[in-house]
Amino acid sequence: MHRIGIIGGGQLGKMMILDAKRLDYYFVILDPTKNCPADSIADEHIVASFDDVEAIKQLAECVDVVTYEFEHINAKALQLLEEQGHKVYPSSETLLHIQNKLNQKDWLRKHKIPVPDYLDVNGIEEILQAGDKYGYPIILKTCTGGYDGKGNAIIRAREEVETAYDCLGAGKFPLMVEEFVPFQKEVSIFVCRSANGDIKVFPVAENVHVNSILDETTVPAVISKESTDEAMEIAKKTIEVFGCCGMLCIELFVKKDGHILVNELAPRPHNSGHYTIEGCYTSQYENHIRAILSQPLGDTSLIRPTAMKNIIGQTNGDANVQGLEEAYQKPGVKIHLYGKDKVAVGRKMGHITATATTIEEALEAVRFAHEKISF
Structure with missing residues (x-):
């Protein structure tokens, strides 16, 4: 019987388990929430933070392969597992290229895959320069952690730059600007x-x-x-x-x-x-x-x-x-x-x-x- 570990016990993990249970696979999930969506059908649940490296190691040690249902996790912890001989898919290398949106866009552009034009920005002045370059509206994004529109702000005019900058953490997170694609x-x-x-x-x-x-x-x-x-x-x-x-x-x-x-x-x-x-x-x-x-x-x-x-x-x-x-x-x-x-x-x-x-x-x-x- 295959034993599969999932970092994350949300609805995506739950639906993975629902489909795979037809073949009677064994699932261990890691999620900080005791009664998360996948808890009711997982065989084991390690209740721990997604940053808990020891708990992630514990998960890997009791399964044949580790996967994850969202990308905002510790890529270094996955690297550690791979170094210890555990199978992790997608790999830590894939995650590192995708987790940071600027890295993701750089990798796509390097391989000639078409993307909207974008710039790495530090501070209000560079966002204003990006606005001058692309014309408004522009999209300001945090490079890490965004989902469901969180971490994104549409800037429709120069006067909105400061507000958008403050909304996205005022420099607490690395930022990028993308041209607006009609x-x-x-x-x-x-x-x-x-x-x-x-x-x-x-x-x-x-x-x-x-x-x-x-x-x-x-x-x-x-x-x-x-x-x-x-x-x-x-x-x-x-x-x-x-x-x-x-x-x-x-x-x-x-x-x-x-x-x-x-x-x-x-x-x-x-x-x-x-x-x-x-x-x-x-x-x-x-x-x-x-x-x-x-x-x-x-x-x-x-x-x-x-x-x-x-x-x-x-x-x-x-x-x-x-x-x-x-x-x-x-x-x-x-x-x-x-x-x-x-x-x-x-x-x-x-x-x-x-x-x-x-x-x-x-x-x-x-x-x-x-x-x-x-x-």
Whole structure:
């Protein structure tokens, strides 16, 4: 029996375990929260901080392979595990290239993968210089730690520079500026690479964000064949140049002319890939597990058009779900609840997917179900 360690016990870890339990694999998670989403189905749970190097070593010693469900972890701790002979996928080297967004962009640019133009900035004066260079709006980003729009600020005019700088820590974190891309669509593509070198690419997904948090994903993305082909090529090249083993999510901009730019990478399964559970023959979670165990990867083809909608907290308090019976009135609807004790404004509490004969039908079904569910 394979024993797998996951750093992180959130919903992504939970969904990895759900798919892999069909093969009776044994899971040990490390997470500081006792009743985190994956706790209810993990075989063992090491309750410890993500910075606890000794706990991470303890995790590695009781499993065959270590993976992780988010990238804001101690890459040096992973390096230490590798030096001691433990298998860690994606590797610490992959994580170091991706964890810092400036390093990530430098590595992409070095390998001639198209990205928006960007600059490393230190202080207000250099942000103003970047504004003069690119013209407004510009995007100010923290190089580390951002997710769901946290760590990003759109600066629409010179007068907003100081406020944005203060909002992002006033120099406490390393910062970068990116040119603003007037894109046609935001899409994402998922690519998986096995430890044995096998590569599979999933269909391109189209994403809509509200308040910088993913709201809806529809697949296939309604983009040209040329844009789709370009995204597929970028996906294969990117996973190779980062030496990534496991799932890699690539968030992309489709420019007005149809060409593709890479926005950001995540070396793990991703929120916008939830659709793969019902929409594809093999989900991103199953292929991630297959990849880190050096197994052949599964078929990533789309079964039929699919839509996914996030269930985002609108209030603060205890998480008591209501409306499931009404939400299930639409055929094809599947509801995933993450099992978080507390609901909070902006917190991801679950998601809904639907498959149908058209994207429009699938979208209508998830929106109908979404209206019925509350906490």
